[in-house]
Amino acid sequence: MRSHPLGAVLLLAPLLAGCVRTIQPVLKDEQVAPIDTALLGKWESAEGTESADVQPTDKDGTYSARLRATPDRCPECGATPAH
Secondary structure, three states, X not given: OOOOHHHHHHHHHHHHHOOOOOOXXXXXXXXXXXXXXXXXXXXXXXXXXEXXXXXXXXXXXXXXXXXXXXXXXXOOOOOOOOX
């Protein structure tokens, strides 16, 4: 019986790709600054091209932030955003 090393590698590759080591948590508790509750809510730049929405999550002491930016010009063709 012949062995197929390439076949074995192809079969094991998806399994090995899922084995990624991470360091949890990335920051220690003493390295995390408390959030100023005055920052909670929706924010928008004066030009209306950038916005942020900072809200508390279901986990105690954690927050989510959604950031949006609308470019003044399309980086690919140079047209305005309405093109």
